[in-house]
Amino acid sequence: MEPILEIRNISKQYKLGGKRIRKTDTFREVIHRAVSAPVRAIAGREAGEVEKEELYEFWALKDVSVNVNQGDVIGIIGRNGAGKSTLLKILSRITSPTEGTVTLRGRLASLLEVGTGFHPELTGRENIFLNGAILGMRRVEITKRFDEIVAFAEVETFLDTPVKHYSSGMYVRLAFAVAAHLDPEILVVDEVLAVGDLSFQKKCLGKMGEVSRGGRTVLFVSHNMAAIENLCSRAIVLHQGALCFDGTSKDAIQFYLNSLSTQSGTGHVVELSGVGDRRSIIAPLLRRLEFLTQNEQPLAEGLPIGSRLKVKVYFDLPKAISDFNVGLGFNNSYGQRIFTAHSVFEPNRSEKEHEGATVFSCEIPSFTLMPGEYTVKVWLDLKGSEADAIEDAAKIRVLESDFYGTGKVPWNGTLVLKHRWYLEQAADAK
Amino acid sequence: MSTTFELTIKPRKGWQAIDFKEAYVYRELLAFLVWRDVKIRYRQTLLGGLWAILQPFIAMLIFSFIFNRLAHVQSDGPPYKLFAYAGLAPWTFFSTSVTQSSNSLIANHQLVSKVYFPRIFIPLGAIGALLVDLFLSLGLFGVMMLYYHWPLTLAVLWLPLFIVGAVLAAAGTGLILSALNVSFRDVKYAVPFMVQMGLFVTPVIYPAHYIPERWQFLLGLNPMAGVVIGFRHALLGSPASWEVIGVSLAMSLSLFILGLLIFRRMENRFADII
Numbered sequence: 198m199e200p201i202l203e204i205r206n207i208s209k210q211y212k213l214g215g216k217r218i219r220k221t222d223t224f225r226e227v228i229h230r231a232v233s234a235p236v237r238a239i240a241g242r243e244a245g246e247v248e249k250e251e252l253y254e255f256w257a258l259k260d261v262s263v264n265v266n267q268g269d270v271i272g273i274i275g276r277n278g279a280g281k282s283t284l285l286k287i288l289s290r291i292t293s294p295t296e297g298t299v300t301l302r303g304r305l306a307s308l309l310e311v312g313t314g315f316h317p318e319l320t321g322r323e324n325i326f327l328n329g330a331i332l333g334m335r336r337v338e339i340t341k342r343f344d345e346i347v348a349f350a351e352v353e354t355f356l357d358t359p360v361k362h363y364s365s366g367m368y369v370r371l372a373f374a375v376a377a378h379l380d381p382e383i384l385v386v387d388e389v390l391a392v393g394d395l396s397f398q399k400k401c402l403g404k405m406g407e408v409s410r411g412g413r414t415v416l417f418v419s420h421n422m423a424a425i426e427n428l429c430s431r432a433i434v435l436h437q438g439a440l441c442f443d444g445t446s447k448d449a450i451q452f453y454l455n456s457l458s459t460q461s462g463t464g465h466v467v468e469l470s471g472v473g474d475r476r477s478i479i480a481p482l483l484r485r486l487e488f489l490t491q492n493e494q495p496l497a498e499g500l501p502i503g504s505r506l507k508v509k510v511y512f513d514l515p516k517a518i519s520d521f522n523v524g525l526g527f528n529n530s531y532g533q534r535i536f537t538a539h540s541v542f543e544p545n546r547s548e549k550e551h552e553g554a555t556v557f558s559c560e561i562p563s564f565t566l567m568p569g570e571y572t573v574k575v576w577l578d579l580k581g582s583e584a585d586a587i588e589d590a591a592k593i594r595v596l597e598s599d600f601y602g603t604g605k606v607p608w609n610g611t612l613v614l615k616h617r618w619y620l621e622q623a624a625d626a627k
Numbered sequence: 628m629s630t631t632f633e634l635t636i637k638p639r640k641g642w643q644a645i646d647f648k649e650a651y652v653y654r655e656l657l658a659f660l661v662w663r664d665v666k667i668r669y670r671q672t673l674l675g676g677l678w679a680i681l682q683p684f685i686a687m688l689i690f691s692f693i694f695n696r697l698a699h700v701q702s703d704g705p706p707y708k709l710f711a712y713a714g715l716a717p718w719t720f721f722s723t724s725v726t727q728s729s730n731s732l733i734a735n736h737q738l739v740s741k742v743y744f745p746r747i748f749i750p751l752g753a754i755g756a757l758l759v760d761l762f763l764s765l766g767l768f769g770v771m772m773l774y775y776h777w778p779l780t781l782a783v784l785w786l787p788l789f790i791v792g793a794v795l796a797a798a799g800t801g802l803i804l805s806a807l808n809v810s811f812r813d814v815k816y817a818v819p820f821m822v823q824m825g826l827f828v829t830p831v832i833y834p835a836h837y838i839p840e841r842w843q844f845l846l847g848l849n850p851m852a853g854v855v856i857g858f859r860h861a862l863l864g865s866p867a868s869w870e871v872i873g874v875s876l877a878m879s880l881s882l883f884i885l886g887l888l889i890f891r892r893m894e895n896r897f898a899d900i901i
């Protein structure tokens with residue numbers, strides 16, 4: 198059987214401006230170019246080359262080929278800027294490829310953003326129809342599925358309220374609900390599940406699973422490896438616009454994580470001296486943070502779950518003092534504190550006086566927070582009160598890894614803990 | 628699933644044929660976009676839909692005072708107020724359409740960069756919504772005709788032709804300007820000025836015969852001249868040169884086709900540069 202979706206040697210080039218930025222060309226410049234072009238043609242080739250240099254050509258995708266069969270659920274993995282979104286935009290016909298062809302043998306609907314085309318002044322009911330139409334649904338289809346959409350979004354009582362009065366949670370629920378009830382043969386979904394509260398995310402993932410089990414072909418971009426592993430049988434990895442892996446989702450995730458950890462580490466040192474957004478009582482005292490992992494390796498792209506994390510805090514002590522402490526707070530992307538490390542908890546804390554440049558290191562043997570981004574707050578206490586504090590001093594990213602040693606990636610909750618399961622003797626079961 | 632469905636996505640460069648089939652498939656969306664614009668236009672206004680008729684009406688009062696009373700511009704037969712309004716109704720439609728449609732792609736940039744449908748519906752939807760206003764202002768014109776006891780002639784049967792002419796002229800201009808506006812934000816500043824100039828080169832506030840015989844052919848080059856002359860002929864029975872109207876309507880049609888082609892050629896890059 199022929200593949201439902203054939204991607205053949207797709208490349209996409211963007212021309213980004215150097216000195217002259219294409220995007221905001223003014224009419225005058227174009228006229229100027231048009232007028233001066235023949236002059237330059239006469240003057241010779243050199244002038245033409247200068248023109249070329251001014252535009253920075255950038256290949257967002259280079260020679261990507263993938264065949265997708267009907268019923269495949271394919272995850273697309275890659276770092277930011279790897280070309281994932283560009284690929285989806287080409288498949289959705291939002292932008293056209295520079296080279297290559299795509300053959301579609303089924304109706305394709307794409308969901309690149311939740312709530313595209315929602316209008317704040319329109320009511321929930323009106324937006325369902327408008328958004329449905331924008332996503333390619335017929336009026337009769339929307340009418341038929343209207344009640345289902347409303348029930349999924351849980352907005353029954355606010356149907357005739359303009360969505361500008363909705364809470365952001367309601368807004369996202371309604372928007373996803375419309376998209377979730379699209380009925381295409383091929384569904385393309387960008388990282389849209391990263392919004393909304395956890396219970397709704399779970400509901401969305403459940404819906405996605407339902408869609409994929411229904412024999413629908415799905416292409417799914419996510420940074421959530423657990424979701425990819427859960428939903429997709431197959432996954433491709435993009436790196437700098439090129440396809441570098443195509444296989445089972447488990448292998449693809451492994452490949453991706455390995456490729457991350459081999460990348461050279463930059464940015465593991467965060468300078469704090471110049472940070473203006475801080476609360477300093479005397480003077481800015483905190484100078485630097487340094488993040489290290491296993492074997493004192495600098496922490497590069499992210500920290501696989503359960504790995505060792507060592508944070509070196511550099512600061513100045515204005516005078517000789519023994520009563521100083523350092524705190525590190527880890528907040529999740531919703532701004533909730535997940536974990537606080539503080540030197541007052543250290544039982545073997547020395548009572549020695551220090552002065553001037555000091556380094557205080559915090560070591561966490563196994564950092565068991567769930568994958569995601571965490572912001573790090575750092576503060577310095579002198580004699581029990583805060584002397585310098587920086588709220589968003591650094592970000593660290595925890596990556597999926599085979600924490601339990603079973604090849605299963607943890608997908609829910611806030612943290613991972615080592616645990617065991619065993620069956621009791623049959624006699625105990627009665 | 629339909630086994631016959633097949634679509635190939637290829638690089639697009641240069642001039643393209645217009646895809647009427649696709650536009651037909653998505654026709655419901657055009658209706659939805661028009662409906663959206665009609666719904667939201669006058670939300671949170673006190674006067675609501677009254678604004679649709681208030682604009683040409685107030686313009687008519689002001690122009691009657693300045694041009695008729697002070698400058699002694701005469702109509703070509705009917706009371707000047709009727710005469711001015713019959714010209715201002717299509718002109719207001721045209722100028723508002725051009726202003727709004729030329730800005731429509733920018734205003735809806737999230738639609739352009741996040742979802743696919745025929746982009747042409749964005750400027751056309753804006754114009755469709757304004758067509759509703761045109762019909763409202765024609766309703767007011769009916770009331771004015773009763774007030775002035777001015778009889779309707781059979782020429783009114785021509786009115787649909789001139790409404791189509793107005794839509795073609797507005798759509799052609801709007802398509803070209805909206806596409807240009809994506810790359811060149813200069814359009815935003817040029818449009819209000821162009822629209823203002825347009826009011827004076829089109830016989831809206833003065834009758835067409837004020838223009839000397841040997842320059843009459845120039846009127847034909849203005850796509851809106853035929854529409855305005857035609858509206859007056861259809862609504863008030865004013866004399867009309869069919870030669871001028873014919874050439875001018877042909878200009879509207881050409882402008883529309885040119886607009887379609889230019890838009891089609893440029894839409895390719897919208898998502899990348901908007």
